Amino acid sequence: xxxxxxxxxxxxxxxxxxxxxxxxxxxxxxxxxxxxxxxxxxxxxxxxxxxxxxxxxxxxxxxxxxxxxxxxxxxxxxxxxxxxxxxxxxxxxxxxxxxxxxxxxxxxxxxxxxxxxxxxxxxxxxxxxxxxxxxxxxxxxxxxxxxxxxxxxxxxxxxxxxxxxxxxxxxxxxxxxxxxxxxxxxxxxxxxxxxxxxxxxxxxxxxxxxxxxxxxxxxxxxxxxxxxxxxxxxxxxxxxxxxxxxxxxxxxxxxxxxxxxxxxxxxxxxxxxxxxxxxxxxxxxxxxxx
Amino acid sequence: xxxxxxxxxxxxxxxxxxxxxxxxxxxxxxxxxxxxxxxxxxxxxxxxxxxxxxxxxxxxxxxxxxxxxxxxxxxxxxxxxxxxxxxxxxxxxxxxxxxxxxxxxxxxxxxxxxxxxxxxxxxxxxxxxxxxxxxxxxxxxxxxxxxxxxxxxxxxxxxxxxxxxxxxxxxxxxxxxxxxxxxxxxxxxxxxxxxxxxxxxxxxxxxxxxxxxxxxxxxxxxxxxxxxxxxxxxxxxxxxxxx
Numbered sequence: 001x002x003x004x005x006x007x008x009x010x011x012x013x014x015x016x017x018x019x020x021x022x023x024x025x026x027x028x029x030x031x032x033x034x035x036x037x038x039x040x041x042x043x044x045x046x047x048x049x050x051x052x053x054x055x056x057x058x059x060x061x062x063x064x065x066x067x068x069x070x071x072x073x074x075x076x077x078x079x080x081x082x083x084x085x086x087x088x089x090x091x092x093x094x095x096x097x098x099x100x101x102x103x104x105x106x107x108x109x110x111x112x113x114x115x116x117x118x119x120x121x122x123x124x125x126x127x128x129x130x131x132x133x134x135x136x137x138x139x140x141x142x143x144x145x146x147x148x149x150x151x152x153x154x155x156x157x158x159x160x161x162x163x164x165x166x167x168x169x170x171x172x173x174x175x176x177x178x179x180x181x182x183x184x185x186x187x188x189x190x191x192x193x194x195x196x197x198x199x200x201x202x203x204x205x206x207x208x209x210x211x212x213x214x215x216x217x218x219x220x221x222x223x224x225x226x227x228x229x230x231x232x233x234x235x236x237x238x239x240x241x242x243x244x245x246x247x248x249x250x251x252x253x254x255x256x257x258x259x260x261x262x263x264x265x266x267x268x269x270x271x272x273x274x275x276x277x278x279x280x281x282x283x284x285x286x287x288x289x290x
Numbered sequence: 291x292x293x294x295x296x297x298x299x300x301x302x303x304x305x306x307x308x309x310x311x312x313x314x315x316x317x318x319x320x321x322x323x324x325x326x327x328x329x330x331x332x333x334x335x336x337x338x339x340x341x342x343x344x345x346x347x348x349x350x351x352x353x354x355x356x357x358x359x360x361x362x363x364x365x366x367x368x369x370x371x372x373x374x375x376x377x378x379x380x381x382x383x384x385x386x387x388x389x390x391x392x393x394x395x396x397x398x399x400x401x402x403x404x405x406x407x408x409x410x411x412x413x414x415x416x417x418x419x420x421x422x423x424x425x426x427x428x429x430x431x432x433x434x435x436x437x438x439x440x441x442x443x444x445x446x447x448x449x450x451x452x453x454x455x456x457x458x459x460x461x462x463x464x465x466x467x468x469x470x471x472x473x474x475x476x477x478x479x480x481x482x483x484x485x486x487x488x489x490x491x492x493x494x495x496x497x498x499x500x501x502x503x504x505x506x507x508x509x510x511x512x513x514x515x516x517x518x519x520x521x522x523x524x525x526x527x528x529x530x531x532x533x
Contacts, residue, residue, distance in 0.1 A: 165396050169385050175346055176383050180397050181371040181447060 005134035006255035012140040014247020015147035018240045019202040021227035023195035029234025030167045031191045037102035039217030045200035046207035047113045050120040060122045064204040068197045075196025079189050109214045117211035143205045151240045226270050232280030295320045295482045296451045301353035303340045311336045311506040323477040325493040326486045328503035334486040338453040342377045343367050372400045374450035378440045386429035399448030407448030434465040451482045458489050470496045
């Protein structure tokens with residue numbers, strides 16, 4: 001087994017994991033919310049991208065934008081339905097409602113897009129490069145590049161700008177943030193819209209690697225959960241490191257030990273890390289999105 | 291009488307079936323410092339919170355609140371803040387994980403309001419101690435420093451009326467006098483303040499007018515000088531026997 005190939009696979013997988021998880025990281029960091037319909041937004045966005053390319057004949061970049069718009073719309077609808085629960089920080093109800101939304105999205109996807117697996121072909125999938133005897137496609141490189149740019153931009157915005165300060169204020173104390181003149185309701189809507197757009201972007205880039213089915217999404221939620229917790233809840237930099245680490249670990253374990261037990265091993269690592277370091281890997285983790 | 295800068299009519303707050311506050315009329319004139327005193331549970335915090343439509347619980351609030359003659363009673367708290375009604379809640383609430391500098395920078399009067407809040411230099415001139423602690427997290431500040439930071443944040447928002455909920459709570463006596471003197475100074479520069487205070491002896495020295503609350507109702511009110519001799523104030527708060 002080629003080590004370089006496994007490392008490249010791990011890098012691609014890791015950036016894909018990080019990209020899929022980033023919406024949840026911000027959601028949890030800013031709004032102290034969870035969304036168990038996250039995986040189904042991923043699934044729907046993958047279908048929308050496929051439909052925009054194969055059905056509407058749009059170029060791939062335009063299809064990504066369409067999918068992101070769909071993600072924003074889904075996020076806004078979910079938040080509109082849950083606004084009262086959000087203000088009450090009723091996490092148990094929010095968990096159940098988002099699970100319900102996830103199931104509804106799966107049903108709607110089945111009705112609209114049918115039960116057959118679809119393949120999203122992009123121009124980037126046909127371009128490949130050889131690096132030290134290992135192969136990587138332009139699609140894979142796009143995942144890495146977009147993930148790095150996205151994380152860098154988000155980190156910059158949350159660390160430096162007034163927007164990041166507002167996010168940290170709402171994350172710490174939404175009631176007190178109102179006294180600073182912040183429209184907390186608007187922040188919650190923005191965060192959910194961002195979550196929808198971010199997971200849709202991830203789906204548009206990652207979905208060409210596998211067939212698209214209405215049943216996909218569950219694994220993505222699990223991976224997201226691992227990345228968010230490992231990275232330290234709410235930590236953008238932590239999520240990036242955790243996603244990358246998990247991807248490389250999964251690829252190496254799958255390549256050199258057994259692909260069948262890669263997820264089991266990943267959860268083993270999660271348990272060990274959480275026992276040794278309950279707040280996750282990131283420094284200052286769990287203190288709101290940053 | 292000049293038009294009140296803040297006026298409330300038929301302000302009622304209820305938790306379930308229990309009425310916690312019932313105020314038929316309350317007004318504050320421009321540049322006036324009005325003190326609100328009363329025992330624990332009298333409804334002092336409930337009053338200032340209701341004026342802003344803000345609460346950590348979920349009470350039912352009804353009635354009219356007018357700021358500079360404009361009805362704001364139906365607005366959410368953040369909109370009332372933008373209109374110029376600002377609250378410093380009990381305990382000097384600040385963002386603990388933000389530095390002093392970020393706490394200050396995060397608050398500013400909305401550009402569209404036309405009002406000018408204190409700029410950073412003015413705030414540090416008022417509270418020099420904050421300048422020394424600029425890069426410390428607010429969680430590392432003492433109770434008095436947090437209170438200063440909370441008031442500084444409120445001033446940055448360019449308030450027309452400042453609602454101060456027990457700024458002296460937990461402070462050393464010398465700091466209480468400092469904080470109240472600072473508040474008096476702001477009023478002398480034409481800010482209007484509604485000051486909730488348990489330390490009646492300290493409050494009565496700085497306020498223009500005093501309101502005595504009991505069980506959610508106004509029991510007595512009047513100029514500070516007159517209220518100083520009110521038997522209810524004397525007996526209950528100033529510890530003097532009524533002749």
